[in-house]
Amino acid sequence: MGNEYSKYLPLTESTAYTLLALAEPLHGYGVMQKVVAMSDGTVRIGPGTLYGAFSTLESEGLIVKVGEVERRKSYALTEKGRRVLKEHIRRSVILVKNGELTRDW
Incomplete structure (x- = not known):
């Protein structure tokens, strides 16, 4: 799976x-709220950043617009x-696994 998707990673x-x-x-x-909740408040995405990301992710085929209400x-x-x-x-x-192997440093 790695090579096919490596252009999007990390x-x-x-x-x-x-x-x-x-x-x-x-x-x-909703995405902004969910990101804050999932990250315990450590990640906050502003509207300008998020909508720019939506545009990029949509053009790359990673997300799709599924509806629009008001x-x-x-x-x-x-x-x-x-x-x-x-x-x-x-x-x-x-x-993370490799990091756990070096805990004693």
Whole structure:
């Protein structure tokens, strides 16, 4: 799986959280709230950053607009987006495991 998705990796922390938040369809404000909740408040994404990311992620085929109600656009992960996120998580787990091996430094 690595080579097919490596051009998208590594994901930034905010991009990874954005994709995680979009496991279910959400609008921008919902994504911002969910990212704060999932990260215990350590990651906050502003509207300008988020909507710029939406545009990039949509053009890369990682997310898709699934609806719009009263100017609120909802987005969701595509299958490609799920696979990229899954590969990012797989790589992150390896990093954490290696970090645990060096705890005594």
